[in-house]
Amino acid sequence: SRKCFTFPFPTNPDNVSYLETLDPAEISKRFLEVTGRFCQFIFDQSQVKNLKDGHTVTGRVLGHLAKTYVDTISSGAVPCLENAVIAMAMIENEAAFQEGFEVYQSGMEKLKNSFPLELNEITLEHQCFSLMATQTFMKRSFRDSDGKYLETINHQFDRYLWDNEKASEAKCENLISVLSEPMTERINQGFYARIAEVLEKFLQQKVAVTTAILQADDKLTENERRICGKILLEQEIKAQEERQCQLEEKMATEQQNNEERVRQVIQRMEEEMLFQQQETKRAMDSKLREQAALMENGFQEKANKMACEMAVEEEE
Known part of the structure; x- marks a missing residue:
C-alpha cells in the first residue's frame, strides 16, 4: 500500500515562477500544513531508502543523485538511474578514500614523532592504523573495484619506513658527533701534536727499537686488515639479512592487509546479496x-x- 499526499499550491499561481526568491510570509499556510504532515510521515513511518546494492540513500547521496539527474536533463540527455549511481559512487568512493587515508596518516604522523623505531614496532602500528582506515573506508565506499585505496596506503607505508631509516641515520650521526667531541677538542688544542713530537724524539734516540716496532706494526697492520675485512664481511652479511628480514616483514604485512580487505569485501558482498x-x-x-x-x-x-x-x- 502507498500513502499519497496532495499538495495545494504553495502560493498564488502568479508567484510560482518566483518560488526561490519568494518571501516566506507569502507561502500558503495550507501548503505548510500538508508539508508538515508529509515530513512527519517520512520521519516516523517511511522506510530507509536503499539502492539495489543495499547502499543507504542518505541526504548526501540523494543530493548527488538529484544533481546528476538535473545536470543530465539540463544538458538535453535522457537521465538514467544506473549512470547517476555510477557517478555518485565515484564521488562517494573518493570521499571514503580521503576519510580512510586521513585516519591512517593521522596515526602514523603521531608515531613518526618517536622515530627511529624498530621495524616490528612500525609494522605493528601500520597494521593497526591500516585496519582502522580500511574499516572507515568500507563504511562509506560503494562499488569500489580498482583497489586504489590499498595501494596508496602501501606507498605511504614505504615513505614512513624511509623516514624511519633517515631518522636512524641522523641519530647515529649525532651520537658519533657527541662521542667524538672531546677528542676533537683535544686535537684543536694541539694535544696530540705535542705527543707526536715527544714520540719522534724518542724514536730518534731508539733507532733499533724503532725499526723493530715498525716491523711489528706492519705485521699488526696486516692482521688488522684481515680482521677488518672479516668484520666488514660479517657486517655486510648481517645488513643483507636485515634487509631481507625487512622485505619479508613488509610483504607479510601487505599480504595480511590484502586478506583483511578481501574479507571485508566478501562480507560486504554477502550483505548486499542478503539485502537483494x-x-x-x-x-x-x-x-x-x-x-x-x-x-x-x-x-x-x-x-x-x-x-x-x-x-x-x-x-x-
Whole structure:
C-alpha cells in the first residue's frame, strides 16, 4: 500500500515562477500544513531508502543523485538511474578514500614523532592504523573495484619506513658527533701534536727499537686488515639479512592487509546479496497483496496478468 499526499499550491499561481526568491510570509499556510504532515510521515513511518546494492540513500547521496539527474536533463540527455549511481559512487568512493587515508596518516604522523623505531614496532602500528582506515573506508565506499585505496596506503607505508631509516641515520650521526667531541677538542688544542713530537724524539734516540716496532706494526697492520675485512664481511652479511628480514616483514604485512580487505569485501558482498534477497521477497509480497486486492475487487484479468509477470520474475 502507498500513502499519497496532495499538495495545494504553495502560493498564488502568479508567484510560482518566483518560488526561490519568494518571501516566506507569502507561502500558503495550507501548503505548510500538508508539508508538515508529509515530513512527519517520512520521519516516523517511511522506510530507509536503499539502492539495489543495499547502499543507504542518505541526504548526501540523494543530493548527488538529484544533481546528476538535473545536470543530465539540463544538458538535453535522457537521465538514467544506473549512470547517476555510477557517478555518485565515484564521488562517494573518493570521499571514503580521503576519510580512510586521513585516519591512517593521522596515526602514523603521531608515531613518526618517536622515530627511529624498530621495524616490528612500525609494522605493528601500520597494521593497526591500516585496519582502522580500511574499516572507515568500507563504511562509506560503494562499488569500489580498482583497489586504489590499498595501494596508496602501501606507498605511504614505504615513505614512513624511509623516514624511519633517515631518522636512524641522523641519530647515529649525532651520537658519533657527541662521542667524538672531546677528542676533537683535544686535537684543536694541539694535544696530540705535542705527543707526536715527544714520540719522534724518542724514536730518534731508539733507532733499533724503532725499526723493530715498525716491523711489528706492519705485521699488526696486516692482521688488522684481515680482521677488518672479516668484520666488514660479517657486517655486510648481517645488513643483507636485515634487509631481507625487512622485505619479508613488509610483504607479510601487505599480504595480511590484502586478506583483511578481501574479507571485508566478501562480507560486504554477502550483505548486499542478503539485502537483494530481502528486497525481492518484499517486492513479491507486495505484488501478491496487490493481486489479491485486484481479485477481491473483480479485476480477474489484471490479476492474471500480474501472476504471469511474477512467474517470469521468479524464473529470472
